[in-house]
Amino acid sequence: MDVGGTKTEGVAVDVDGTILARLRRPTEWGADAVIAGIVETTQALAAEVGFTAADILSVGVGVPGLVDAAQGRVLHAVNLGVESLDIARLAGAEIGAPIFVENDVKAAALGAASLRPDTAPMAYLNLGTGVAAGVVTGGRLWRGSRGIAGEVGHIPIEPNGRLCGCGQRGCIETLCGGGAVGRAWGRGGDYPVLDVYDAADAGDVEARALRADIARGAAAAVSVLVLTTDVETVVIGGGLTALADRLEPDLRAALRMNAAASPFIASLRLDERIELLAPGSPVAALGAALLGVEQPLSYPVGAADTSAVTFDKENPDHG
Numbered sequence: 001m002d003v004g005g006t007k008t009e010g011v012a013v014d015v016d017g018t019i020l021a022r023l024r025r026p027t028e029w030g031a032d033a034v035i036a037g038i039v040e041t042t043q044a045l046a047a048e049v050g051f052t053a054a055d056i057l058s059v060g061v062g063v064p065g066l067v068d069a070a071q072g073r074v075l076h077a078v079n080l081g082v083e084s085l086d087i088a089r090l091a092g093a094e095i096g097a098p099i100f101v102e103n104d105v106k107a108a109a110l111g112a113a114s115l116r117p118d119t120a121p122m123a124y125l126n127l128g129t130g131v132a133a134g135v136v137t138g139g140r141l142w143r144g145s146r147g148i149a150g151e152v153g154h155i156p157i158e159p160n161g162r163l164c165g166c167g168q169r170g171c172i173e174t175l176c177g178g179g180a181v182g183r184a185w186g187r188g189g190d191y192p193v194l195d196v197y198d199a200a201d202a203g204d205v206e207a208r209a210l211r212a213d214i215a216r217g218a219a220a221a222v223s224v225l226v227l228t229t230d231v232e233t234v235v236i237g238g239g240l241t242a243l244a245d246r247l248e249p250d251l252r253a254a255l256r257m258n259a260a261a262s263p264f265i266a267s268l269r270l271d272e273r274i275e276l277l278a279p280g281s282p283v284a285a286l287g288a289a290l291l292g293v294e295q296p297l298s299y300p301v302g303a304a305d306t307s308a309v310t311f312d313k314e315n316p317d318h319g
């Protein structure tokens with residue numbers, strides 16, 4: 001499941017990654033409510049597909065925040081009202097199955113990778129309230145040594161740019177993160193990025209500049225991911241993809257403009273290496289579910305070798 005700040009999306013999947021059931025429910029605030037929500041979501045999905053508790057091989061939980069995957073713990077999940085929470089231990093005691101916990105964007109990267117026809121190295125770039133990415137290589141998440149791999153949102157690209165929540169100036173996230181765009185727009189509204197696009201279409205000068213920033217920031221994120229990891233594909237998801245009909249042409253134009261200025265960048269063919277996910281695709285929940293399957297992506301989805309499904313409770317961070 002993907003436990004987000006406002007909603008929890010859950011899927012029940014078979015060992016080959018086939019989605020058997022899917023549900024969405026509101027997320028409630030605070031540690032006790034988060035654990036109760038994970039337990040209830042698991043029970044509801046199990047009931048829907050006719051599983052007993054013994055049928056559940058594992059439960060994967062994607063959460064926004066700093067995750068210690070080895071301990072199954074999340075820190076600083078401010079959107080959930082949680083400072084520190086031992087999800088694996090607390091939810092595992094009630095569910096009676098191994099619980100795997102991962103950062104939500106990293107889980108989404110795993111889920112997006114599982115939907116691909118091959119296991120070529122790929123990155124998942126999340127353009128949502130914030131901007132972050134996950135890299136999957138050899139069918140496994142590449143976390144880096146401290147779990148920071150893929151945090152492209154906080155790479156500064158404009159020394160005199162807007163102040164970022166992280167304390168730096170001109171981070172990629174200040175250009176194309178929904179939260180930062182909303183603050184820069186400063187006119188309120190429930191969907192400030194949509195308002196920016198609409199106002200830009202109507203000729204508003206400030207909105208047109210912000211709209212250009214979104215494309216420029218997203219293009220920079222794609223460039224950074226390919227230049228640092230040489231992933232074959234950058235799959236783009238997150239809330240901003242609800243505006244794909246306007247975001248995608250802008251992003252492709254920004255990538256082509258960068259290519260026109262540099263034969264080297266042109267040779268990377270970045271505009272051929274991006275793909276936008278369909279809005280609402282439950283990749284974070286799917287990827288979370290796959291956390292418990294050893295080498296989840298070593299085979300094409302739909303052709304699973306179930307003998308590879310093993311668990312190591314002593315070392316759940318098998319990525």
Ligand SMILES: [Zn+2]
Pocket residue numbers: 153154155164165166167168171173
């Ligand atoms: Zn930053």
